[in-house]
Amino acid sequence: MEEQQDNNQELSQDNNNQTESNQDQITVETKDSNFESRLDLGPLQEAVAAIKSEVGKLIVGQNEMIEFLIISILTNGHSLIEGVPGVAKTITAKLLAKTMDIGFSRIQFTPDLMPSDILGTSIFNIKTNEFEYKKGPIFSNLILIDEINRAPAKTQAALFEVMAERQITMDGTKYEMQPPFLVFATQNPIEQEGTYRLPEAQLDRFLFKIDVDYPNLEDEIQILIENHERQDQFDFNSVKPVLSAQQITHYQELVKQVIVESHLLNYIAAIVHNTRTNANLFLGASPRASIAILNASKANAAINGRDFVTPDDIKRCARAILKHRLVLTPEREMEAFTVDKVIDQILETIEIPR
Incomplete structure (x- = not known):
């Protein structure tokens, strides 16, 4: 038993x-x-690869500029592209626009350009005895502004409302922009004659400031080889659209769902707060910069196939987001100090969360 x-x-x-x-x-x-x-995120990665492939038909190198512009699209943000003449700033932006089946408008900024040349104007109709509003070239999806610092302050100010709020107000009537609405602007940092410096309020409306450098030796050789094979012909029609407006909107919503841990939010806040208390800086970054780093980090993670943000995503995007928002003190400017050095010091000083 x-x-x-x-x-x-x-x-x-x-x-x-x-x-x-x-x-x-x-x-x-x-x-x-x-x-x-x-x-x-598979379809999103495939779309990004397809965009790079289409642009790569005519552009050699410039991978960072192309990736940052794609991140701009995914975060519904504007980008300022700065570089010396001849490094394919304008052509890259045009080719990127052709990879998307959306409206495109190019505006060449000149010293005599008026706000009405961008926004449109009211014209009196004799038949109806009423004023009719004729929309300007700003009414499109992707706007390429070439040499944005060539136009005077009053013309630059015409972009304030439309870049921040995606709308314009004309004769007391509000006109909304159809999504997606993005502004890519180029400028030359070398020439100063006949240019007008962008005000800080307008610079703050750009998500990224993308510095475009000269190509390396290997890329330069490849540029010559391809140009020789094409017999100096540039066939824009060879680039085909791979994204529709609906797909862009869908991917923008998808990127918003990327996971960000609370300690990484604290990390972003610490970086931006440091710019406001840094002894080397006269002007620090605004809360708009914090939100920009957050959104861009999500997009950077998404195009790399991750549904969560890492500190490396934040560090990569922070440089392009902060560099045009910070102003050095006069003493540091006299010492030939740069904003890039200050940003690097801030990123090295703040402890990376684990």
């Missing part, structure tokens, strides 16, 4: 162990299923 009781106890114990094992297995399966239900 005692042996039978012992056997029953052992059998009962085995059943309990088996039950616990099954429960553990169920828990693991539940966690795995939760992991698998995260964002499906």
Whole structure:
């Protein structure tokens, strides 16, 4: 009888162990299923690869500029592209526009350009005895402003409302821009004659300031080879659209769902706060910069196939977001100090969250 009781106890114990094992297995399966239900970023990555492939038909190198412009599109942000003449700033922006099946408008800024040349104007209709509003070239989806610092302050100020609020107000009537609405602007940092410096309020409306440098030796050789093979012909029609307006809007909403841990939010806030208390800076970054770093980091993670943000995403985007928002003190400017050095010091000083 005692042996039978012992056997029953052992059998009962085995059943309990088996039950616990099954429960553990169920828990693991539940966690795995939760992991698998995260964002499906495959189509987004394929779209980004397709855009790069189409632009790469005519552009050699400039990978960072192209990636930052794609991030701009995914975060619904504007970008300022700065570089010396001849480094394919304007052509790259035009080709990128051709990869998307959306409206495109190019505006060449000149010293005699008026706000009405951009926004449109009201014209009196003799037949109806009423004023009719004729929309300007700003009414499109992707606006390329070439040499934005060539136009005077009153023309630059015409962009304030439309860049910040995606609308313009004309004769007391509000006109909304159709999404997506993005502004890509170029400027030459070398020439100063006949140019007008952009005010800080307008610079702050740009998500990125993208510095475009000269190509390296290998890229330069490849540029010459391809130009020789094309016989100096530039066929823009060879670039085909790969994204529609609806897909862009969908991917913009998808990027917003990328996960950001609370300690990374604190990290972003610490970086921006440091710019306001830094002894080397006369002007720090605004809360708009904090939001820009957050959104751009999400997009950077998404195009790399991750549904969560890492400190590296933040550090990569922070430089292009902060450099045009910070102003050095006069003493530092006299010492030939640069904003890039200050940003690097800030990123090295603040502890990276683990």
